[in-house]
Amino acid sequence: MAMIYKLSILLALSFCCISGKAQTDLSAIGQQYEQYYARQRPTKIQLVFNQDKFLVGDTAYFKAYFFYENHELVRGKQLINIHLTDEAGKSWADFKMNISNGIGYNQIAIPTSVKPGMYLVSANNEWMKNFEKDLVFKKEIQIVDKNQIISSAETPVILEKPYDLPIKVASRLSDQVVELNLNATSANPNQDLLLLLTSKGKVVHSESFNLSSKTSFKLNQKDLGSGIVQLSILDTKQQLLGNGFINIPSSQKVxxxxxxxxxxxxxxxxxxxxxxxxxxxxxxxxxxxxxxxxxxxxxxEKQNSLPDQIEIGERLAAEAYQEPWGKILASDQKRPEYDLSNIIQKTGRAVFTKSNSPIPNQSEIIFYLQRSQVFYQVLTSPEGFFDLNLLDVYGEDELFFTAETKEGEIIEDFKIEWSSPDTTALPKARKSTQTEEIDALADFMRKTKIIEKSYAVFTSSLDTSTNQAASAMTSFEKSYMLADDVILFEEYKLFPTMTECIKEIINPLRTIVIGKRKEVKIKALNKSVATGEPLYIIDGIATKNTAYFLSLKPSEIVAVKIFRNSKKLARLGFVGKNGIVMVQTKQGNAREPLNQENLITGLQMPVRFLAxxxxxxxxxxxxxxxxxxxxxxxxxxxxxxxxxxxxxxxxxxxxxxxxxxxxxxxxxxxxxxxxxxxxxxxx
CATH class of the missing domain: 2.60.40.1930 (Macroglobulin (MG2) domain)
Structure with missing residues (x-):
């Protein structure tokens, strides 16, 4: 049975001028096209969920594919962004996740505070920002609480092109042949034109024609391949006059x-x-x-098959797409603005707290991730800017940072101003309402919770904070170096203050008084190198605050460890040149007040579905x-x-x-x- 496709070939009201001499060499155009897409291959994302309807407070498990137009998976490690938005465009979930060789899986924790309704899951990669916004993956899911949800009759908005439609093309696909018939109503019949059919980064057909002599084409379907084929009409000066698309079903089936x-x-x-x-x-x-x-x-509700979902998404994107011939045929092709992203990049500016002026050019800042126990080093620009590239950071972490000039002087009293995140408006879900009909899933889960409460197993909670602090100390030593001195406080008669304990028990340390301020130094370090106070890591949290360290109560401390081997400390750069003092308290949660501005959100760790x-x-x-x-x-x-x-x-x-x-x-x-x-x- 023949499949009929009606295409509208759009005639531009204003032409995009292409620099360079007039050229009708179709092979040269084809080469430029393929070179362009070899550098800028469009990518797509497809998500597959364990369900398409969820309960308020539920967990939505999903699998992600990241692939090129020809369905070839993107190799290597990449990051994609996941958003869950409501009908107002408000974000209820927003995170990054890992993709390895084009495949990844994760989950969305649906907040208990969401209202029942239709929600939109969208996904994109930074690379996709180089292309049309319609390439962003979008899928609606229902979130129910008690009653059934019905969505409005609104359909997704298709970008409306401001063009007249002077040429109509009817295409018939029959017996492995694609027939194109042009009906020109207001175009110049004597104008020489170029017909270009493109698909998956290749020119699959090209020819010159004149409306006065040719208004129909017969093309071999096998030569065009399968899937979306974009159709472009250019004049001999390579100005785009119109575009459309055809969709050819694949002959290969699984x-x-x-x-x-x-x-x-x-x-x-x-x-x-x-x-x-x-x-x-x-x-x-x-x-x-x-x-x-x-x-x-x-x-x-029956859900579309994966092939149908992909085809629908491709058709919607094709409706709003036209080949960017101006960029493709430009003599100075620019590199893509955005790269395939496999790291979390934060851009910041280091400035003095009081004056807000930048710290000196080429200053070195060392960042330490408190939970991950990883050090990062960056250099600042003349205006204090820097890029911090974070690898494999999962969940929420806290940044500690310190800096010194290129001459080796410690920079005091400065702060980091982080650049604002991307404020691009997120897509909205369709409007929806609740009916009076009870939803089967919501009713089932309500009854399940009642039954589970009757058989609930209660276990006493165990305070593991001390164990976590000890684990943090052990993990640091495994990652970097063993402590040179270990002082177990239970072996000593304790003094009431840390200053007295340093004098009588913690022999590797000494205190000095400069003006009204006490400083702590580690003995046996080269004084020409160790010019400042040590780095303190207290219950796994790094700080340079000597006053806080000295305020600790000896009766609440389990152990103090000293790191003073200069060769080992050199691995940490200038942050380790004054040595390290590590403290484990009995409660395991001693710390200075948390500065919310120093919190960062890393990748979301996938959780295994338990059965x-x-x-x-x-x-x-x-x-x-x-x-x-x-x-x-x-x-x-x-x-x-x-x-x-x-x-x-x-x-x-x-x-x-x-x-x-x-x-x-x-x-x-x-x-x-x-x-x-x-x-x-x-x-």
Whole structure:
């Protein structure tokens, strides 16, 4: 059956002038086009969720793909940004996550304070800012509390181009041939034009034509490939006159087979499933996919397959896209403004606290991440600016920093002014309302919580702060160096103040008085190098505040460790040249007041989806009712296209839906479904 596509070829009211002489060399245009996209390959993101509806306060698990237009995964380590926004554009979740070789998985912790409704999950990478904003991934999810949610009839806004439509093109796809028929109503019939069809960074067809002699084209579908093909019309001066697109279905299909060990299972019984991937000819192909097993009764809305989701996204993007021929054919092609991002970069400015003037040029600032125990070194510009590039920092951390001039003088009383984050408006979800109908998922989870409360297991909390402080000390020594001196306070008769303890117990230290201020020095350090006071690390938190160190109560201290080996300390740069004093207190939480401006948010660590196992034969009386029975974000087949998984059913009976979404090794997306039954009693 022929597939009809109606295309509007848009005639520009104002032309984008291209520098250089008039040129009709189609091969040269093709080379420039491919060179341009070799440097600026558009990327896409696709997220697959364990569910498409969630409860307020729930956790939404998802898998992320990061790939190029031809579905080739982006190699190496990359970062992508995830946002959860409501109908007003307010952000309820905002974080960065790791992607490795085009694949990653993570989760969104839905706040308990959100209101029920439609929410929009969006995802992008810094590299994608070089292209149209429509390349940003967007997906709506429902968040329910009690009643069902219905969204407004509004459809996503498509960018409206300010062009007339003087040329209409009808395309027919039949018998492996694409036919294009032009109907020119207001174009110059004697004008020589260039027809260019582009796809996935390649010019797949090009030819010169004149409307007076040719208004129809017959093209071999195989020569054009599959997917979105952009159609551009240029004049002989390489000015863009119009554009459109056609969508050619892929002839390559992935046949995914889901084979449970049987059709019906008991509650809490082990389910084993085999998967098999083949191509059109029945040949085994390799692939990678996610697996989710859902309680089918809780999710009535059917979701599009992964191939359909990708096609819909590509079509929406194509509606608002036109090839940037002005940039492609420019004689001085500029490098992309944004790079593929695999680090967290913070831009700041170091200024004196009182005058707000920049600290001296080429000053060295050393940053220390308190929780991660990692040092970073940067140099400042004449205006005090610097870039801090953070690698593999997860969760929230606190920055400690100190600086010295290029002449080696410690800089006192300065602060860091961080550049404002990106304030680009986030996309909004569609408006929605709650009906009076009870939502099946919300009702199920409400009853589940009532049952779980009846069987709640209460355990006493253990204060682990002291252990955490000791662990921080041990971790630092493993990462950098062992302490040269260890003073265990329980072995000594303690004095009431730290100053007295230094004099009588902590022999490697000494105190001196300069004016009204006390200073602490480490003995045995080269005085020409060690010109200042040591770095203190108290219960894992670094500080240069000697007054705070001296204010500690000896009766609350477990141990003090001294690091004074100059060769070992040299590894830490100038921050270690005065030595290090490490303190562990009994409570394990001694610290100065927290400065919120020194907090940074790193990458979000993925959390493994937990499901009960009943394989050990022991009886677990706790009720087991779940909406998602099983979620595995990444399953890979062997060379024969085979893979296996196993999981346990819950206490609920009914139909379970097994769904897989993934890509073959050749980049073809696929989805497959299978259902099994869960019953009470013997099969």
């Amino acid at each position: 046949n995914a087979s889901i084979a449970p060990s049987k059709a019906s299972f008991n509650t809490r019984e082990k389910v084993e499933i085999s998967f098999d991937l083949t191509d059109n000819n029945g040949q085994a192909i390799e692939g990678e996919f996610s697996v989710k097993v859902l309680n089918q009764a809780l999710f009535s 009960p196992s009943y394989d050990n034969g022991t009886k677990n009386l706790k009720p087991d009712f779940r909406s998602t029975i099983f979620w595995a974000p990444s399953i890979s087949t062997d060379a024969n296209g085979n893979a296996k998984i196993a999981f346990y059913t819950s206490d609920d009976v009914g139909t379970l839906e097994i769904r897989i979404d993934g890509f073959s090794k050749n980049g073809e997306p696929f989805t497959a479904f299978k259902t099994i039954e869960v019953v009470n009693g013997s099969n």
